Amino acid sequence: MNYIHSTIAQLKQTSPAQCEFYQAVEEVLESLEPILENSAEYQKNAIIQRLVEPERQIMFRVPWVDDEGNIHVNKGYRIEFNSTLGPYKGGLRFHPSVNASIIKFLGFEQIFKNALTGLPIGGGKGGANFDPKGRSDGEIMRFCQSFMNEMYRHIGPTTDVPAGDIGVGAREIGYMFGQYKRLTGRYDGAFTGKSLAWGGSLVRKEATGYGAVYFANYMLQEANNSLQGKRCLVSGAGNVAIYAMEKLYQLGATPITCSDSTGTLYHESGVDLALVKQLKEGARASLAVYLDTHPDAQYIPKVDYPCDGHAVWRFAADAAFPCATQNELTQADAEMLIENGCILVSEGANMPSTKEAIDVFLAAKIAYGPGKAANAGGVATSQLEMAQNASMQSWTFEEVDSKLQQIMKNIFDTASCTATEFGQPGNLVLGANIAAFRRVADAMIEQGVV
Template sequence: MKSKIKKFMDLVRQRNQFEPEFLQAVEEVAETVIPYIVNKEIYYGKNILLRMVEPERVIMFRVPWINDVGEIVVNRGFRIEMNSAIGPYKGGLRFHPTVNLSILKFLAFEQVFKNALTTLPMGGGKGGSDFDPKAKSDGEIMRFCQSFMGELFRHIGPNTDIPAGDIGVGGREIGYLFGMYKKLRNEFTGVLTGKGMSWGGSLIRPEATGYGTVYFAQSMLETRNDSLKGKIVTVSGSGNVAQYACEKATQLEAKVVTLSDSGGYIYDEEGIDASKLAFVMDLKNNKRARISEYIDKYPKAKYVEGKKPWGIKCDVAMPCATQNEVNKVDAKKLLANGCFLISEGANMPSDPGAVHAFQAAKILYAPGKASNAGGVATSGLEMSQNSLRIVWTREEVDERLQDIMSNIHENCIKYGKQDDGYVDYVTGANIAGFVKVADAMLAQGVV
């Protein structure tokens, strides 16, 4: 079996040199899916996984825009349309200086499996730009978004490709992008998700990824007749996902003690309650300030510069910042400090060494493609509401979100339960997602 996986990965590496994040994502899937394929006659010999790792379309374009001092700045724009076997391409746009082809291909590949796990009819895609919205004025961000959409609009549509937000792309950016799309196409359609409530958005959408991450953790705990009540939780990040993971975990009577940003992390032993979280939300969403300012308001807390929060004693960890933020050393610290559950809010936040350490310890470990699927699931619900021209209540959307996360958890158990009773959620998520997409690809022929 190892030789088959190696042969497959050698070919993928040959075709995708200098794309480490993408190769990491593919290898993690290949290690679990290829043994399954070999034992299933319906898939064996069809090169389905090889077809899945090749994007159906890669779009790269120039994005020129004018800054506030009148200079012309040029960024790169991307859209990876990875797989449309089960529905139109669906996935976020990321504006961050680290954006490159490798990162977006890894995200698009993960998105294919994540979207399949939701059971909603959505294919996988991802896009973005190396544009950095930090320290930019609203005018600069608007001009960039308008230029970006000036090219992207040719490739997207409500039945073709429906982008959403991601790192660096929130409600403000979605508004500017949608306004330009509407102007260029002269139509009002649900072509973007994450819209404002007054123009086609969905309740719970901003909260969905963070809430879903917590709902998945709760489902894992229920397999051990346990709950989040009284658990100490460390959360990384302080953006949208981290904020709402903190909110929901606190509502379920857990105690969240950390948040972070690229500068370092804060540790509040007393817990980050609703009022403290409201301060963080204002700090990050409105003032766009650093998390270190938390200790100015709450001096009993500590700020640790240049570090990640994985050395803090906890029961549950929720990495909600970015890819590869947890390495093998971090994983060993978490395990040594009593952490027995990881629910990932970010995409691929644990590197291979960390993943293998969690699996070897047989703790409850949920990969991001399963545990953070709540965001895209609720985007799918927003698409449904747009198509029907209706708005569901907050309670209706939240109920549907909880049902979707519960179904994802059940599918992970179905394909990931081992002979000794341990549930390998990585294997379960990968195979469950693969089966849905592969069956659709087989039915549609060689396309």
Template structure:
């Protein structure tokens, strides 16, 4: 049986500068130690040493011309982490913070997340340090075309199917898809998150936010309650946050905060989502503009919303946005559940504090799997040349998210850690991938 401490030290030596990736590996290994105590025979040396090493890492330059006619150069990434249960699947992130460590951490998380959906998808992730904010449509188009001119040779409908992530929405996916089609001379389901007019799926826009709330609702119902009359504090104001806010409101909650990288708004009357959509989706503005229409709301510069009293916290912005001090503030104010809409937004010490204080905690690899689940449904529709109704896709999404919750709950209970859904998610995700890897031999 593998000594996970020894293996982790090996991972650290191989990836000494990749802090986010190491954090993700450490969190998974913490859960796998539970397997070592209960079913040590299920920790396979051959699997574990391969599991922490990506199958392929691609780094490339992305030259493009800005509106002033000046050459700009960014760096592009695609990490194809594990294809044991299906083609690589995971988003593209365009954000100045993107580096190889972040892409590896996201790809590693994606392996477990995709495994939990029960759909045949492996794990991968990609992106660039390009910042679409403040860029014209022409600049974004030229960047996306240059990015795809390299990426196209590494992806395909049965090889690797990217999607959107931070900084990559419908506009970017459209430009990327158009360039792929031009180069390959084929119309195929190589990207998900496409527009409805060219192979996209209904509900895909809403999927991650809706899925987060479906998972949270299942978790709350398991404890005899639900969203009704609960106060929700939510971070972010992008795609995930907007539709998590919408679904939480539909389920009877009052969402009182949203945020962006500059600060957060607090509206004691509940967030007016139409105003937020107009600011973020139409004008691509800043969240502070909300208070111009809603003078009863307040805006706090340079802070996150975790000091606002709430029943449920939904971190939907970015990794490591909720630290130990934030967790202490949430517990002090009586929070009952923290469910992640972003990837790894809660730091390890904050997670431990929440669990020690009996707060229900849902890890992103389980609770934010709705986006990739709906991407998998889009792949199915593309393969069949069909388009399902909104109701059909929404029902399938909800069924998948409830199934993921049940898997996390039951696995955690089976391994002696009831209500620790992070343990259940990591173990269940690992066992399926490990079985597939062993069956396929030394690849």
């Protein structure tokens, strides 16, 4: 449609050199053609043009001092993208790759992901190009405090509620919340992903990984199948990957790969999850150390990856769970997965598959759960943490896990039914995008031009 293409062209002029952001926008807008063709109301109200422009973009410097007394300066971001459905909600990412394009793509995706949960939360994202790896607790604390010296002005329990993401766990959330409390004099639910000792929620750490596996199982159940007995490829070795593997084992499947920034681990008999947790949550060591305990496993250093993709996707398996980062699964990877018998892909990371890879999955008609649907369990449980904070309650693990399972079932049902409604049954990319867009767009119309 000319309407969509002109919007994308205009976006490239007003937001130059933001390739990841363009990719996310194009993937969503192109799948919206069926609903935009039949509704002049969305075009009349300039919904698309308003959706692709953040309500607010905050960029700031973050000066901090290392343990040797050297001064460093990083760049911080908070993109408050859309508050139509509720307070801005989305994580903070601390990683050297962070830039405006990465944060905007994540924030744009967050609008639709949050809408799919059915919960009252808008979309936002933030972070900094700071690398916590190799830094002492003192250095990370000073960085987080400096970051919060600017961020505290923009967040709060009913305005913008950040959480963690890559490089930001309970430690970093603790340091930021402590500085927020010092600066504002308030003890409120301005963050999620907090420690259980002071307002955090059970299941929050596990939620994204668990949710991606629950979503995968719902896709298989639709075809009278299940994860029982399936061999699974998992990428990453952070919270999402670790707890995806944990849930896979609980449902009778066997994860045989995981990966980190230095390489890929393959263990034919099944990944030793307890050891991976020890290496990554405790020692913060490379997966290469895994071979000291399991010499029968294989470790492929990153320098030996295929030039057209990633080693983690080149093994025979029934299902794949990309749980690391954006664009980690290429067209060549996707073709190899299909050739090796993969029947399901459920995305635990944000936009981990390239557009060309997604086209391969859709053409092959395998069960494909896009990130904004399959990995929404994390932000959904963040909202459950907000609800517990607001009511000054603490729910049991079983209560939160039960709510998470129901939310993931609702997301799958919504995406599946919407895909069928628009004549493409099984296309959960189209179903998720249209369902989320419709919820946000209708609310935007009702709230007027703001």
